[in-house]
Amino acid sequence: MAKIYEIFGNDAHAMTMALMEAADIAAAIPGDASVALKPNLVMAGTPESGATTHAGVLSGCIEYLQSHGFSKISIIEGSWVGDQTGRAYKVCGYDKVCQKYGVPFYDLKRDDTVTVETDLRPMEICRRAWEADFLISLPVLKGHCQTTMTCALKNCKGCIPDREKRRFHKEGLMKPIAALAAALRPDLYIVDSICGDLNFEEGGTPVQTNRMYLGTDPVQIDTYGCHLMGIDTAEVPYIALAERWGAGSMEVRDDDIITLNQPQSSLKYPAATGMVRQLTRNVRQNSACSACYAALVRGLYSAGDNGIHYSGPIAIGQGWKGKEFEGLGIGNCCQGATCCVKGCPPTGKAVMEALATFSKK
Template sequence: MNKPLVSSITCATYDESAVQAAVERAIAEIWPGGLAHLVKPGTTVAIKVNMLMAKSPDRAVTTHPSVAKAVCNLVKECGAQAVIIDSPGGPYTPILLRNAYEKCGFAKVAEESGAILNVDTSTVKVKRETKANLNGAELLRPAIEADVLINLPKLKTHGLTTMTCAVKNLFGLVPGIQKFEYHMRSPDLNDFCSMLVGIAELAEPDLTIVDAIIGMEGEGPSSGKPYEVGAILAGRDVHAVDLVAAAMLGLKPEQVPTIVVGQAVGLCPMSLSEVDVRGQVSPKHRGASLPTASIRTHLLDQLMPRRWADRLSRQLRPKPIFMRSTCSSCGVCVRSCPPQAIELKQGELPQVELDKCIRCFCCQELCPQEAIEVGRSWLGRLLFR
């Protein structure tokens, strides 16, 4: 059987001509004739960026506009229409979408490349059996019904899933606050990651191109620090792309639960030796620092009886901490909390009911002020330094 191919092209800058050249080289490794192999004249191409929230590109939270523009330019050269699309974490409305497109730099991309910014918030039920045991999901109609779907993730660390890249980016095809329902339905990390793998199977992107020029380390996906990876990755197989992306953050496959699930259901290659990697595959400097929340406590299971481990684990679990110095009392965290565990009284900091908290860290992900940190008890800090 042929190995899935992933190209990894060095690119250390967001200079538009350098990014354009890197994206073209990355695609040429897959199809020597370029994107025209996939994109035919007169067709519509949905470009699923990471637009987690309305942040400027230099914060490294969202797919950089230079990468989106390079892909839109190529789609135009093929005689097709590019449509930039995503559903950020909060409510999914045309007004909020326009604001996010503007702040993230995609409005300018559309203006300069002729791409359309999607504001159609309709959805379609995609029903199919998947290996990950998810037999259907309501996804963004314009992405599913496009002739071609190109996945354009940003490589970042993630408090819940350790890494977000090709597979996790497709969760953005679940509209707005419906994402919270998935968090509620799957509070267990393994179940949640099975659902993510299932969504990726249902979405079936034709191509993934990763913005791994400047990724994010630390408290990703929104409050971490920019982390220089220096590459554009491309591949047709989302799982193989994630395997390479993890290596470039200095992560082992077993540290990334979506990779573990993908391997368990036979979708993800077991190691890099099963991937045809064209280009660099190791971290540029050192491994990325990980989010506090991703340091797992299940190691306790190996040290003591399960009942004790469960009790201790509850004490040690990370929790959201609200920072008085930066919190603006906007209430976004209250509205973003799937189990409604956060209360905000006038003049006070938000408070979390920890028994209700499922540790999804949607609050941290969506706080516009980066006013939420992930903290542990003194014992947790001692054990999981």
């Protein structure tokens, strides 16, 4: 049974090195291997906002690997549809890490792809992720407005081109996430759960939890993440699907957790609130991309803060393309709506302004 190594604190660099030392990761990497680090740079939001992997996780990984003689190290990632990876790379301070350690960063949006058989269908995967000798995934444990939570399994989605990401949304996310994670199957996962946003993948309402953990089984890691967040794994269907397709096991026993230190104060993980569910209760979602859906959630959130309450139906997603309908539509896919918030994706501000206008009609 795979083990999970867990550590508490708020120094991402030192915590990462301590986790890798404790698990003796160097012994598992073949000599002269190319090692690719895949953080979560979903968009240009700071780690402190609860959206992205702390730069210290990368520097800790690199320093550990270099001190054990590994030199072929790279960082790879492709942000979500609608954002530029290069912008996120700077906002999160990865440029300084790359410079300090002499490690290259590759934007996977510009990478070649290989077509790989999966349990769902053939998928396009970025070559640098697929061909790395040892792939280390560095996800953030956080809430997600469409999949309830995101961590190890879903972090693989940054390793596919944008056209494949759009197709994932058309397919409802759950099955393709599970199939990709089972096919790509990174060798190691180090989870940044220092201050992930418990509701929303774009950050903005981070919750300081001061925890990181390391493991090799993404299904077990995500199951444990659900436990920490107080989420029933039945609310995250891709976890059981990934288990069925051979990505790992949902079993987490007490003695599978090796804790390296104790939290300095009581750090009971707060439960995710139903805020997003409540905000989106009138949304008619049909194959919406994450960035679009996130803009809607942020717009609804800001509108509520500004005393704007729109209770009519709201349409969003690729499934509305080419259809004419009465009401408010979000994004260019909903151009057939009486009122469309244009953009691919639109901004939360544009959504909020449309809600303000529409609520008066």
